[in-house]
Amino acid sequence: MENAMRERLLKLSTTNVSDALDALGYKGSTYGVGPIYEGVGKVAGAAVTVKMTAAGETKGKVHLGIRAIEAAQAGDVVVIDNGGRLDTSCWGGILANGAHLKGVSGVVIDGACRDVDDYVEIGFPVYARGAVVATARGRIMEESTNTMIQFGGVQVRPGDGVLADRSGVVFIPSEHMEEVVAKAESLWEKEEAMVADLRAGLSSLEVDQKYNYEKMLQK
Secondary structure: OOHHHHHHHHOOOHHHHHHHHHHHOOOOEOOOOEEOOOOOOOEEEEEEEEEEEEOOOOOOOOOOOHHHHHHOOOOOEEEEEEEEEEEEEOOOHHHHHHHHHHOOOEEEEEEEEOOHHHHHHHOOOEEEOEEOOOOOOOOEEEEEEOOOEEEOOEEEOOOOEEEEEOOEEEEEOHHHHHHHHHHHHHHHHHHHHHHHHHHOOOOHHHHHHHHOHHHOOOO
């Protein structure tokens, strides 16, 4: 993802982007994943995907997440599909340090992580469903890196756009990036105008009628 697009995304919220996706008929809004510690920064970038599976007789050749860090470019976001599992970690402090030093923007996890204090210490953004102390070793392993995954019921492919903030996580299909971001910017501008009118003394009903708020997402 080019820096200019990343900067445009960082000026928006996940709710702006979610509304834009709805207005344009694209899928990308997830649920239940949020910042894992207070003060996590907003994250935007291109997805580097990781799919987990259960550990068993077939063994992984490297520790989970290592290939994603090696594949990532500065500014990318590691996106982990662990099927929402909360009983085992799939990301920890060593991985976070490696990703941070590589220039990765952050990690979003459909599942749990551990070593939260390590993230806080280096200021590395992690979004997940929760934290757990149990290691991944002997419980899960990496199935694939940079393949199509799902995250909270949303299809995610390598290179798709990722935006995460305190409201949650959204994904933007890469081929529709400009269209979605432009629509989100338009919706943000309208909402900013509504807030300005409220602060100028208009009533909520007057603002609702002026902007036809209920139908704002219609084309």
